[in-house]
Amino acid sequence: MVNAVIIGAGPAGLTAAITCAENGLDVVVIDEYMIAGGRLLGQLYEESNGSWWNGIEESTKLYKKAVNLGVKFHLNTAVNNIEQSNGRWTVYTEKQIFYTNHLLLATGAAESPLPVPGWTLPGVMSVGAAQVMTNVQRVKPGERGVIIGVNVLSAAIAMELQLAGVEIACLTLPKMNRITKGAGKPREVLDSLLHVSHMAPSRFIRFGSKFMKNDLMKKLGVHLYPKKGVKMWGIPIQLRKAVIEIYGENEVEGVTLATINAEGEVIYGSEEHIQVDFVCIAGGLYPLAELAAVAGCPFYLVEELGGYIPLHNERMESPLEGMYVAGNITGIEGAKVAASQGETAGLSIAHRSGIKGLDAKIKDSIKMTEQIRNRAYIQFHPQIERGRKKILQQWEAYQSSKRKPS
Structure with a gap:
């Protein structure tokens, strides 16, 4: 006792x-x-x-x-x-x-998982697992990766991975469906990012975020958001693209990205492939x-x-x-x-x-x-x-x- x-x-x-x-x-x-x-x-x-x-x-x-x-x-x-x-x-x-x-x-x-086609391949992990591998076990999760899911947690860990010499090709959204819900909607994601804009190394981004406080400006911001993304710490944050598939034979070899509209709907015919050797999924906590x-x-x-x-x-x-x-x-x-x-x-x-x-x-x-x-x-x-x-x-x-x- x-x-x-x-x-x-x-x-x-x-x-x-x-x-x-x-x-x-x-x-x-x-x-x-x-x-x-x-x-x-x-x-x-x-x-x-x-x-x-x-x-x-x-x-x-x-x-x-x-x-x-x-x-x-x-x-x-x-x-x-x-x-x-x-x-x-x-x-x-x-x-x-x-x-x-x-x-x-x-x-x-x-961590909440976000199901993405191909997520059972070796080399796919939660963003928290990549954080522990890198910061605790001192093992790189890979040389070049993509983080699926743009939120406070993934933004912070992306910076940590980059500090450890791991290249992050981009942070991008999952394809919108019944499970991913708001995580695949650019406007909702943009709203959440405004709460970590102070972490951005760019003064322009920090200053510009102050004008994104009302609904009209947020809506306009989503429609005008660059399709190539906005860089934070040199990492493209892509709110107008979504991963529709993780591909590879016996391990991760890359992801297929597609452009999405302001409502999160995939624009078919816009697919492109990015070669990476690991993928992090960030569905929040x-x-x-x-x-x-x-x-x-x-x-x-x-x-x-x-x-x-x-x-x-x-x-x-x-x-x-x-x-x-x-x-x-x-x-x-x-x-x-x-x-x-x-x-x-x-x-x-x-x-x-x-x-x-x-x-x-x-x-x-x-x-x-x-x-x-x-x-x-x-x-x-x-x-x-x-x-x-x-x-x-x-x-x-x-x-x-x-x-x-x-």
């Missing part, structure tokens, strides 16, 4: 573990990966002040700090079930069973919340947060007694927001464990999360604040319904 079990060793889980341990709790952290850090491991980018955010260095610092505080890690260990009985949580793994009164789910996010579902936590679909979100409050508490959530399981945001949420969750766990004098710290931690969110360099969803308000409204409605006499 331990004071707290944390599932997930990413920025949220690591920070929560440190916070719990600093308040005198014994903590166990479980993660299926062999190294602590989660998605933090693959991140490498230059911030607005010119400094570099190195995810490997940050995760190493957090891990060492947690170990020095006595946190016990069980890495390379998958959780296959959790259940609650008599106010106690039981966590089942293939190696061991853990018991606790306080369980934090910090399981992060997973969604909260990895299966364990919360297994536990019976209520869920709500909040598109502004990236999908189905387990119900929780600002203190990162779920409606289930003794269960907490933090990080991308609560909505897709950056590592710094996840870490701040982890601190709040850790303080809430310590408070619920009987540690006195933490109310002010919890309030300060919640405010700090808001500040970090507001100045985030990258925002994966443009209406994140609206999404946060929605989930808090659902929390209030849920609590009100429980208070009503039956």
Whole structure:
């Protein structure tokens, strides 16, 4: 029996573990990966002040700090079930069973695949896999590739791949269908790109994006968007072309591109072939919340947060007694927001464990999360604040319904 079990060793889980341990709790952290850090491991980018955010260095610092505080890690260990009985949580793994009164789910996010003809060929991977190969394992995914799917994640990783000496022929759209939906519509993609225009090395692009705030200018921008694309970091961002096929005999040899109109419809007869040796598919991220579902936590679909979100409050508490959530399981945001949420969750766990004098710290931690969110360099969803308000409204409605006499 331990004071707290944390599932997930990413920025949220690591920070929560440190916070719990600093308040005198014994903590166990479980993660299926062999190294602590989660998605933090693959991140490498230059911030607005010119400094570099190195995810490997940050995760190493957090891990060492947690170990020095006595946190016990069980890495390379998958959780296959959790259940609650008599106010106690039981966590089942293939190696061991853990018991606790306080369980934090910090399981992060997973990538959404975009089906493209030929995507089963060797050399086709998710954009996150290419990031891990390059930044963590120091192995190039290939010499020259194409990224299918233009979004915040793919734009950031394209820059990272180029820094590692990998040539990106272009970022382009998938062919529009019932599954790809908005990812294949130039106007919707352009709207999302406006939220990362500050990352562009070109002053012209950064300045020009300021004029694209109203619907008329966005519509005009899509119609006038160059068919050869606009370059960012020397990489063509093509919103008027889509990959209709990945081809090759036993491995990726190239992709077939076609011009699309402003509505995303393919203009047949415009096909062209581009030779590449790998392809990345970027369909975005969604909260990895299966364990919360297994536990019976209520869920709500909040598109502004990236999908189905387990119900929780600002203190990162779920409606289930003794269960907490933090990080991308609560909505897709950056590592710094996840870490701040982890601190709040850790303080809430310590408070619920009987540690006195933490109310002010919890309030300060919640405010700090808001500040970090507001100045985030990258925002994966443009209406994140609206999404946060929605989930808090659902929390209030849920609590009100429980208070009503039956």
